[in-house]
Amino acid sequence: MSTVVSSADTRRAGAGPREDARAQAAGPKPARLSPGRVGIYAFLIVSALFFLIPLYIMVVTSLKGMPEIRLGHLFNLPSEVTFKPWSDAWLHACTGRDCFGLSPGFMNSVKITIPSVILSILIGSINGYALSFWRYKGANLLFGILLFGAFVPYQVVIYPLIIGFRIMGIYSTLTCIIIVHTIFGMPILTLLYRNFYAGLPIELFKAARVDGAGFWKTFFYVMVPMSVPITIVAVIIQVTGIWNDFLFGIIFSGRPNWPMTVQLNNIVNTTTGVREYNVNMAATILTAAVPLAIYFISGRWFVRGIAAGAVKG
Amino acid sequence: MARTRRRFNYSAVIGTIPMILVAVGVFVIGIAFTFFWSFTSSKLFPAYDFVGLRQYYRLWASDRWLVSVSNIWIYGLLTIGGNMVFGFLLAVFMDQKIHAEDLLRSIFLYPFAMSLIVTGLVWQWALDPNLGLQSAMHHWGWASFKFAPLVDVNTAIYGLVVAGIWQGSGVSMAIMLAGLRGIDSEIWKAAKVDGIPPWRTYLFIALPMMxxxxxxxxxxxxxxxxRVYDLIIAMTGGGPGISTNMPAVYVIDMITSSQNVGQGMAAATMMLVPIILLLSIVGIVGWRRRVRAEAGA
Incomplete structure (x- = not known):
C-alpha cells in the first residue's frame, strides 16, 4: 500500500462513512428487466462467483476429513463436518521442528502489529502536522523524498537496513520489525495526515497560537482531538497492512518473533510427509480472519483507506 | 500551500526527527549504498572493492534473472491489463442502478483485504492438479477439462496471473467506480438527448473523462x-524449476540464501529503473498539463 493523493480525496476520506450526495449511480436509467438487465446481472453474478469460489473451497476443505478430500470432490459440501483441522491448525500444526500450530504466530503478529500501528500513526501525524503548519526550510524536500520512498521497491533498501540494524545490534528482534513497519508506513501516513491538516481552517491554528500554545500543545490539545476520522482510516490501513506483511516479518523479526503469515507459509509449504489440506485451509482462514473482520466491520471506511492509498495522476 | 509562512521552530525540527532520519537515512543513504554495493564483489558481507560493471554483466548473463525479467513482463502486462479491463467492466456494470450494490462491492473487494500469502495458498489449493479444480471437473463428467497451470514450467506463470487478477481487480473497480460517479450527470443527459448508445457513452465520453x-x-x-513477492513464495516458491522467478524473489534470494550481496544489489538497482521511469513520465505529464493550463488561463 503506497503513495500520493490529492487533498480532495483525503478530505473526503476523513469526512465520515456516509456517501456524499454526488456519489449516486450516474448511468442511464434502465427499463424493467429487459434482456440487457438480465445480461448485467448475469455478468455481475458470474464475476461474484469467481471472487467467492476460493473462499467457499477454503471453508469446505477445512471442514472435511482427509479421506474425503482425497476423493477429489473439491466443491462438495463435507459429508461429515469436522472441526479437528481447525484445532490442529491452531495448536498442533508443524512449522519445521516445532508443532505448536499457529497460535504462537498469532501472538507474535499481535505483538508486532499493536506497537507498530501506534508508533507509525503517532509519527505520521506529527509529520503531517509539521508539514501543514510548521514548514521549516527543507521540509518540503524531505516530504518529496518520503513520497519517492513510497514507490521504491522494498528490495532496494532491505539490505542496507539489515546492515544498519546489525550495527545497532537490534537486527532480528521485535524492536527491529516494529521500526521497519514504522519506516515503511511513514510515507503514506505522513501524506494522509498532511492532506487532512491542510484541509483544516487555518484560524484554528492561529487561535491556538494567540493563546500562547506552542508546537506540542497545539498538536495535542487542538489537532489530535480533531483527527479522529482520519485516524480511523490510518488504523485500518496500518493494521491490515502490517498483519498481512510477510517479507519484512521473515527478514527482520527473527525466528522466535515470526508473524502469523510466515508461520502459515511454513506450515503449508515446508511440510515433509503427508500434506494435510484441511489443516492448511483452516490455518489459511485463521490468518485471514483479522483483516477480513476489519474489512467487513469497517465497510466504507476501508474503501476510503484504499482511495487514500491511491496515487493521483 | 502558500498560506503558511516559513518560521523556524526547534520543536518542529525535533518533532520531525523520525521523518528526517527515514527520508535521509533510508531513502537517500540506503539507496546510495545499494547502488554502491552493486559495483562491488560483496558476498556474504558487504565488501568495498570496486569491480566496475561486473555484477551487471553477470546479472544479464544469468538464466534465472532473464527468466525473472521475462516473467515480470508477462505477469505485469497480463495482470495490469486484466485488472484494468475487468475492473472497468465491473465498475460500468455496477453503475447501472443495480440491486445489492454494497454486497457486490464487498464481494469484489474482499480479496484485497487478505494477505498475498493467503491468496497464493488458496489458489495453490484450487489449482492442485490431483485434488483441485481439474479433478472436480473430471468428477462432474467433463473428462477433457485441463486447468492445472502450476505444475507445468510453461504455464505456471499464468496461474499467478489468475491469482493476481482475483486479488487486484476489485481495487481497480472501486477506484474506477469513484471516477465514473465523479462525472457530471449533465454529460449523461446530453449524451442521451443526442441518442448516443450507452456503451459508446461509456467508451468514448466517460472513459476519457476519468x-x-x-x-x-x-x-x-x-x-x-x-513488488510482487509474497504471492510467488506462497503459490509456487519460484518453481517449478526457476519458471516463476521474479526480480523481487531474485534479490531476496541473493542477499539471503545465495549469499551473493553484490549480485543482489545489482538486481535491486535494476528494479529501481522502471519505477524511476514511471515516476518521470507521470511527473512530465503532470508538468506539461500544468504548463498548458497556465497558458490557457
Missing part, C-alpha cells in the same frame, strides 16, 4: 507488480 481514476489505478497496479 483519466485521473485510470492513472491512479494504473500506477497502483504497477507498483504492486514490481
Amino acid at each position: 483519466r485521473g481514476a485510470l492513472a491512479t489505478a494504473f500506477v497502483l497496479q504497477c507498483v504492486s507488480v514490481v
